[in-house]
Each structure stands twice: as C-alpha cells, then as structure tokens.
Amino acid sequence: MLKRRFLFAGFVLLVSVFMVANVFAAAEMKYKQKSDVPRITVDELKAKIASGAEVYVLDLRTGASYDRSPVRIQGDIRSMFGELEEKTKDIPRDGEIVTYCT
Numbered sequence: 001m002l003k004r005r006f007l008f009a010g011f012v013l014l015v016s017v018f019m020v021a022n023v024f025a026a027a028e029m030k031y032k033q034k035s036d037v038p039r040i041t042v043d044e045l046k047a048k049i050a051s052g053a054e055v056y057v058l059d060l061r062t063g064a065s066y067d068r069s070p071v072r073i074q075g076d077i078r079s080m081f082g083e084l085e086e087k088t089k090d091i092p093r094d095g096e097i098v099t100y101c102t
Contacts, residue, residue, distance in 0.1 A: 040098065045057070045098060048096070053095070053096065054092075054094055054095025054096065055095055055096050055097075055098055056077060056091065056092050056095055056096070056097050056098070057073045057075070057076040057077065057098050057099075057100055058076070058077050058079060058084075058091065058097060058098070058099045058100065059073060059076040059077065059078050059079070059100050059101075060079060060080065060081045060084065060099055060100065060101040061080075061100070061101055061102050062080055062081075062102075063080065065102050066078070069102075073100065076100070077090055077091060081101070
C-alpha cells in the first residue's frame with residue numbers, strides 16, 4: 001500500500017514538473033514571437049527623419065510619462081495606448097510607422 005502511494009506521488013510530481021516546464025516553454029515562445037518586432041535605435045530614427053524618409057512616429061507614452069520627459073519628437077502623432085484605436089484614422093499609410101513608448 002505504501003509503495004503505491006509513493007508511486008502515485010512520484011507520478012503526480014513528474015506530471016507537475018512536466019506541466020510547469022510546458023508553461024515556461026510556452027511563455028518563452030510567446031516572448032520570442034513578441035520580440036520579432038523590428039526595433040530601431042534613436043540614432044537610426046534620427047537618420048531616417050533627416051534623410052526625408054516618410055516616417056511617422058506614434059508617441060504612445062502615458063500622459064504622466066510624456067509630461068515628465070524632456071523628449072519631444074517633432075511631428076509625432078500623440079496618442080495614449082488606450083486611445084490608439086480611435087486615432088487610427090490620423091495615422092498615414094504611406095510611410096514607415098515607428099512607435100515610441102516607455
């Protein structure tokens with residue numbers, strides 16, 4: 001009887017470890033999918049803007065974050081993330097769109 005309990009407990013432990021490992025693997029995969037979004041540096045963005053490329057910057061910082069920051073991007077389209085859906089009509093479609101947030 002005791003042997004069965006140990007076998008059952010071992011089985012439950014093994015299944016639990018497998019489930020936890022699966023959760024971590026799924027989270028890692030989700031993270032990797034999110035990180036596939038191309039990123040550019042500040043210098044790359046400055047160079048694009050200076051070259052006259054059609055680049056539209058969406059500044060998605062929260063009101064408080066925006067107000068505290070000395071950083072302003074000339075010509076940006078200001079929208080807090082929660083309002084983005086309402087602003088889609090204001091976003092030009094004829095160039096590269098760069099989002100900026102903190």
